[in-house]
Amino acid sequence: MAIFSPDICHEYILSNQKPLLAFDPDAEYDVWKKQVQEKFTELLGDTPEKVGLNITVEWEKESDTFVERRIIFDTEPMASVPCHLLLPKNGKKPYPVVICLQGHSTGMHISLGRAQYEGDENAIKAGDRDFALQIVREGYAALVLEQRGFGERKCNRDKFLWKQTTCEHPAMVALLMGRTILRERAWDVSRAIDMLETIPEIDKERIGLMGNSGGGTVTYYTACLDPRIKVAMPSCSVCSFESSIIMRRHCDCNYVPQMAKYMDMGEMACMIAPRPLVVVAGAKDEGFLLEGVQKVYRVIEQIYQKAGAPENCKLIIGAEGHRFYSKPSWEVFRKYFV
16 A cells, blocks of 8 residues: 555544444434434435336246246336346245345346356356346246346446446436435335335235345345335345445445445444344455454344344355355245245
8 A cells, every 4th residue: 555545544534433323232222223214314315206107018928937027117207127027937926026136247137147248157157146047946036127327227428437337427426416326226126116016926025135246235225225125135245344345446336425434334234123134245255355244244133132133134154255155045035035
């Protein structure tokens, strides 16, 4: 590190400044939780304007194991979301449904196990990222959602940035307007739940949410905001800020102004508890260090104890790096998703 780097100052502040709403086991839990919820909602910025869903089913196709529908719906003015709903043939109606979110990638087709660009095949096979196919094998319906800034919703103005990632520019523009792209993405997921509630084949009382990396971050933040999510399973994303987005450069879409001043990711769990939370991490993840995951998870455990549901949180540590770990994760998830 250069001796005059601003990182030195920032790291000093971080190590000497306790978050203003840090978890205190001796504090009045309900009062503290309300404070966290109010500040969290404030920092995420303006809430988008709700409009009619205007649902369009573009097509329906049948495969050996599921029926697939291509759906488009609206979430706010001038914002439409393409998605794919997979209804399993081995399941029982009404189907429980799991919404799945990719992280920084070429798009939602990764969740469907369909390579379209160079590198997709490795991302799918080496990282267990064909989420929708895994979900269908579990007997659940799967909703594959295209997030803002990725795939079919990419920003064409990021031509000087990462080859496969086009969310940095819209993330910065959102901040200019008093919003955050994390709030916008969480909003889209909540509107997707509104859409799912109109589909008779779906069990409205059993809605799960999962994702890896950037998709895991949105999973975690959305579960904090939307109580309709029965089980949340964020992967390679829940970690102390110090050991992740402060330690090294991450995409701009991860940063919420002032968040570290008030709380770390552990404190956020109070907005999910007592609902089940499955945190997935990689032992060798260089972007979300295991020590930071474990530090945050210790806070999560204390929060779930306070919420009267210590059995409803679980940490799964895979042996490799920044990827999903399907076998151990679904084994835990299905125990909660009943």
